Amino acid sequence: MFWRMAGLSTASPVETILDKDNYTLEELLDEDEIIQECKALNGRLINFLRERVQVEQLLRYIVEEAPEDAEKNRTFKFPFIACEIFTCEVDIILKTLVEDEELMHLLFSFLEPNHSHITLLAGYFSKVVICLMLRKTVPFMNYVQAHQEIFRQMVDLIGITSIMEVLIRLIGADEHIYTNYMDAMQWLEDTEVLEMIVDKLSSSDCPEVHANAAETLCAITRYAPPGISAKISSPSFIGRLFRHALEDSRPRSVLIHSLSVCISLLDPKRSSSSPYHMYRGQLTGGPSISANPEMVEGMLESLGDLLKLLDTSSAENILETTYGKLQPPLGKHRLKIVEFISILLAIGSEAAEKELIRLGAIQRILDLFFEYTFNNFLHHHVENIVVSCLESKKPVLIDHLLSDCKLVDKLLTAEKQSILATDTHKPTVPTEGRSPPRIGNIGHITRISNKLVNLGNNIADIQAYLQENTEWAEWHTNVLLKRNAVENVYQWACGRPTALHDRNRDSDDDDFRDRDYDVAALANNLSQAFRYGIYSNDDNEEVWFLPLLLLLICINSCILQF
Known part of the structure; x- marks a missing residue:
């Protein structure tokens, strides 16, 4: 127990068992208070559990699946309690495990191909391994260094999320471990674990494998040591990533998750696992993003093939919606391409800007903005692209956006035709027999227009272009200013503050x-x-x-x- 007072406390059930002449590990594991006694460092209990025989049996509960006819305690309770005993971080128990090579073999036998990898036991296995990694770093890493086949076994099981978490920490994406045990981790830079992970995008058709492989690589871009980070951002690695992503025979999930890795490489602070980012923070002039020029050039080599996927003319699939139908729907892969381009523009790379202008990428993305008028995720990314071009204050980008892409004309046209068109040849078609709805990107059109006005006060090129457009001046006075006044919630006097x-x-x-x-x-x-x-x-x-x-x-x- 955590405390005992004479005359007030009753004997612990664990102590009662320990007082017996003959007792078994199973009897102790069946007592609910065993975890509390371990945390309280009960000397008699710890001395029993530290014995090699007991440690081995605890490991078997974790790595070996229970027989079909086993009792519930053997199937569920004993594996859980065994895992909790190890993660109590009792040093003497962990020492018995990590210093015995046969016991370590038994622990990592869970990764063998012919082994059962049920999710429940995989979670217990990962918790024990991470505990050893944190508390017994040097002997643990020495064992892994001597048995590097562990990396391949983990990569083969990367579709299991708990195994993925172990792999992420093992590679070095844990700042605490790498900082304090740099010598023990240095050899990781010479392994081919990154190549193994990226090749899973080509060798497996499972979306979970693609997602976890990408998440592992993204974690490496954010936290890994310099040597591994340099390898993952090299042009050769980028080329390998894009080759897998652009293979015609591969599922779209490969492309989506590959671009997530590229986005994380360009902006490591960006959360790659979330499909929707807080765009407001990205539009308010946060810290600039810097990227390795060689890495960017490696990405630009495949940009042309990537932009071809934005073409929707040959697609035949149709998606019915509440407002009509999409023919075809935009799709996650096109949305991810637009997001990738928005980050390319945000890093301020002159080479990327020239290539995007040459390939007409910005113009095509603006067309998507007005074709898919109800896709808010797309609208957020397009707004980021427009703001990046305007706030760059680079005449080439501003002129391309305003003159070549005719941004202002498209904004005004959309305002005039604010009801969804019934043209059956367009990607978004309203439902037959019902009144067409109002287009869903008016709010973003308003925000972009206000951004043009605000930046026009400080950037001469924007101001000159807006002043030359008489239609814009009339719309700004008669529509935009009145809309801003109506939508300003701080001036509402309807009972609200x-x-x-x-x-x-x-x-x-x-x-x-x-x-x-x-x-x-x-x-x-x-x-x-x-x-x-x-x-x-x-x-x-x-x-x-x-x-x-x-x-x-x-x-x-x-x-x-x-």
Whole structure:
């Protein structure tokens, strides 16, 4: 037990078992308090569990599947308790395991191809291995270095997420381990584990394998030591990645996850596992992204083949939706290509900008923006692309966007034709027999237009182009300014708090702190609500709630002022 007081505590069931002349490991594992006793470092219990025989049996519960006719304790409880005993991080028990090569063989026998790899035991195995990696780093890494076939076995099982997590830490994507045990980890740079992982994109058709292989590579780009990071960003590795991604026979998941790796290489801080990113933070002038020029050039070699996949003219599949049908749907792979291009523009690479202009990539992506008017994920990425071009202040990009791509003309045309067109040859077609809905990208059109106006005040090229367009000036005055006034929630006076100052904000926290609450108006509205029976006040005992609520509102208002 964690504590004992004479006369108050009863004997621990574990102590009762230990007092017996003959007891077994199974009897102890069947007691619910065994984990607490391990954490409390019960000397008699630890001395029993540290014995080699007991450690071996605990390992067998973890790595060997129970027979079909086994009891539930053997199938579920004993493996769980055995794993928890190891992860209690009792040094003397871990030492017995890591210093005995046969026991380590038994532990890693779980990875053998002819072994059963059920998810439950895989989770227990990974927890024990990670515990050894963290607490017994040097002897553990020495064992792995002497048995490097472990890498191939783990890569073969990379579709199991718990095995993937072990592999990520083992490669060096753990800052704590690498920083403190650099000598023990240095040899990893000479292995071919990266090549094994990327080749899983070609050798397997399982989407889970593709996703976990990409996640492993993305983790390496974010946290791995310099030697491995240099290898994964080399042009040869990038070429190998794109060869697998662009093979015609491969599933689309290979392309999607390969581009996730490229995005993570270009911007390591970007979360690759999420399909949707907080675009507002990306539009507010965050820290600039820098990328290895050789790595970028390696990606540009395959850019032309990548852009061909944005063509939707030859696709025949149709997706029915609530507003109509998509013929064809945009698809995750095209969306990922657009996201990849948005990151390419964000890094400020002159070579990438020239190649994107030469291939007409920005123009094609803008066309997709107006063809797929209900795909908000696409709209966010396109907005990022437009903002990157405008905020770069580079005349080549600005002129290409405004003159060659005719951005302003397309914005104005979309505003004039804000109802979804019934043209059956377009990718987005409204439902027959129903009134066509309003297009779904008006909000992004408004944001892009406001960005043009704001940047035009500081960038002469943008201002000159907008002033020359008389149609834009008329639309800006008669439509955009009025829309901004209507959509400014801080000026609404419909019972909601109003703001003292009207300013554009990118942080909800700033909005919250600077709001000015009209306490008197709120109190008056609340009093009238009770007076006219809007809220039930049948129970007289609840009347006290009104003044208390008003007091809380006053206190809250005072706090917000500071």
